[in-house]
Amino acid sequence: MIVKLGMLIVFFGVMVGIGLYCRRHATDVNGFVLGGRSVGPWLTAFAYGTSYFSAVVFVGYAGQFGWKYGIAATWAGIGNALLGSLLAWAVLGRRTRIMTQHLSSATMPEFFGKRFSSDKLKIAASVIIFIFLIPYTASLYNGLSRLFGMAFNIDYSVCVIVMAVLTGVYVIAGGYMATAINDFIQGIIMIVGICAVIAAVLNSQGGFMAALEGLAQVSDPAVSDIPGVFASFFGPDPLNLLGVVLLTSLGTWGLPQMVQKFYAIRDEKAIETGTVISSVFALLVAGGCYFLGGFGRLFSDQIDVAANGYDSIIPTMLSGLSDVLIAVVVILVLSASMSTLSSLVLASSSTLTLDFLKDHFIKDMDEKRQIRIIRGLIVVFIAISVVLAIIQYRSSVTFIAQLMGVSWGALAGAFLAPFLYGLYWKKATSAACWASFLFSTVVMLSNIFVGSRFPALLQSPINAGAFCMLAGLVIVPVVSLFTRKPDPVLVEDAFSCYNKPVIVAQREALGD
Structure with a gap:
């Protein structure tokens, strides 16, 4: 217990210390929200990766999809690395950085508002973010309950409150730069932790080949009659597995x-x-999480999924580890949760301040007041997420959990296509953005209340979310072709940033 508590105290101390150190970077809105647009590759890459993978992935998704698809669940991690990281950076990275700086936009709703010259579009985007990020934020605490129950005799509510307060302290003090530096440290912990845990769990089953052979002997007639299906390349249900890969990869x-x-x-x-x-970070962390979850059925004699749910799978697999490794796992999950939590509350508070309150409800808001309001809203968002998490843990409320399940699908379905076409296609219209916003939010909210009436394939929130993203890629160009064309002067001004001449070293470009 002394070892576990000692490691936790050191971890929390470093996080808060970095937040206080980074106060000098958070003196204006650009510095607080974007780190002055001067963040290097390592910090940015780790901030992206740690925001991507939270305790929801490590405890929830890895356990659930590993149980359903066996070792084939690793495809979700590979998809996260190739589609969610490598391709996302290649397609969105440069153009996002260039156009958002040209338009002086610090948030996604502000980008929509300026790119399509529509204040109403900006407000709608900020409302969607507010509705769906808050329950998603609350979900981050879910993976902690069973792990802390296994490792410490500490009430779950105390754990949630301590984590939320300490995360709030370093985000409020240091803004984006503190979040990025802490994400880097937390990312290293996640890589080391997941590698150590995989090695320990496989060793407990006699090694990799013995564990794989044991998995091949597992059968579940309710899932598939094919022998060895849980140790196979595509698992028992490739189509639904594809939905998981698309939502968790393209969703970003x-x-x-x-x-x-x-x-x-x-x-x-x-x-x-x-x-x-x-991309390497995603392959190690996401690939490792889903790979580990794929061996969950080897512990089926210790797990009652029907009674305790999928969230009990990973904690049960880890319960036999040494005290030091359990402490590493707890800090791993804390790192995953705190990094994502800090990213979510910063995105939510900055969006609500800059895109919803500023100029619409609070006129003439200077920089200092904007930062004060953002910091105040960070406190509000964290408090709401804590209350929701505790209510869900202490009661039989299931609505919150359902809404968390559709939040990724609703946000990604609403924003992916308008943002992508906004960066690349001059003919995209504001009406097409509205169509994408409405379609995805209506479909995903309907999935909560009347999901049983959906076609069998789309009753799963995962598949419904993937469908919304793919549908948006069709809806935006089709609606754009039949609605009023955007102002050509506005469009040319937005895209002029890509044609601006720059001087680079000879190694970066060929000469005449």
């Missing part, structure tokens, strides 16, 4: 807390280096 392209990382990149070199680092 439309999530405001993820895309905003590209706003803060320092230079061209940072984008190139960050692309590689982020």
Whole structure:
């Protein structure tokens, strides 16, 4: 217990210390929200990766999809690395950094408002973010309950409150720069932790080959009659597995807390280096999480999924580890949760302040007042998420959990296509953005209340979210072709940033 508590105290002390150290970077809105657009490749890549993967992935998704698909669940981690990181950086990185700086936009709603010259579009985007990020924030605490129950005799509410307060302290003090530096440290902990845990769990089953052979012997007639299906390449249900890969990979392209990382990149070199680092990080962390979850059925004699749910799978797998490794796991999950929590509350508070309150409800808001309001809203958002998490833990309320399940689909479905076409296609219209916003929010909210009436394939929030993202890629160009064309002067001004001449070293470009 002394070892566990000692490691926790050191971890929390470092996080808060960095927040206080970074106060000098948080003196204006640009510095507080974007780190002055001067964040290097390592910090940006780790900030992207740690915001991507939270305790929801490590405890919830890894356990659930590993149980359903076996070792084939690793494809979700590979998809996260290739589609959610490598391709996202390659397609969105440069153009996002260039156009958002040209338009002087610090948030995704502000980008929509300026790119399509529509204040109403900006307000609508900020409302969608507020509705769906708050319950998603509350979900981050879920993975902690069973792990802390396993490792410490501490009430879950105390754990949630302590984590939330300490995260709030360093975000409020140091803003984006503190979050980025802490994300880097937390990312290293996540890499080391997941590698150590995989090695320990496989060793407890006699090694990798013995564990794989044991998994091949597992059968579940309710899932599939094919022998060895849980140790196979594509698992028992490739189609639904594809939905998981698409939602958890392409979803990052439309999530405001993820895309905003590209706003803060320092230079061209940072984008190139960050692309590689982020992809390797995703492969190690996400691939490792889903790979570990794939062996969950080897512990089926200790797990009652029907009674305790999928969230009990990973904690049960880890319960036999040494005290030191359990402490590492707890800090791993804390790192994953705190990094994502800090990113979400910063995105939510800055969006609500800059895109909703500023100029619409509070006129003539100077820089200092904007920062004060952002900091105040960080406190509000964290408090709400804590209350929701405790209510969900102590009662039988399921609505919150359902809403958390659709938040990724609603946000990514609403924003992915408008943002992507806004960066690349001059003919995209504001009406097409409205169509994408409405379609995804209506579909995903309907999935909560009347999901049983959906086609069988779309009853799953995962598949419904993936469907919304793909549908948006069709809706935006089709609606754009039949609605009023955007102002050509506005469009040319927005895209002029890509044609601006720059002087680079000979190694960066060929001469005449």
